[in-house]
Amino acid sequence: MLRWALIFLIVALVAAALGFGGIAGAAAGIAKILFWVFVALFIISLFFGRRAVT
Template identity: 75%
Template sequence: MLRWAIIFLIIAIVAAIFGFGGIVGAAAGIAKILFFVFLVLFVISLITGRRTTP
């Protein structure tokens, strides 16, 4: 999922260089959402992965 966030971020940067404003906003928004979803899933996996069964 982090890979997809980085891909959309790169798309947003390239679109910004060429001046496509609508695409920049959409790609940056998608990248931001995917990054936050990645962070939430990462924290959840850290919490559940540290549990040990007795």
């Protein structure tokens, strides 16, 4: 998930450098969404992954 966020961030930066504003904005938006989904899943896995089995 984090890999995809970084890929879309790089695509957004390259598109912005080349002057493609619409594509850069869309790729940056997707990268932001994927990053926050990754963070949410990471935090959830921290909570549920540390349960003690008794």
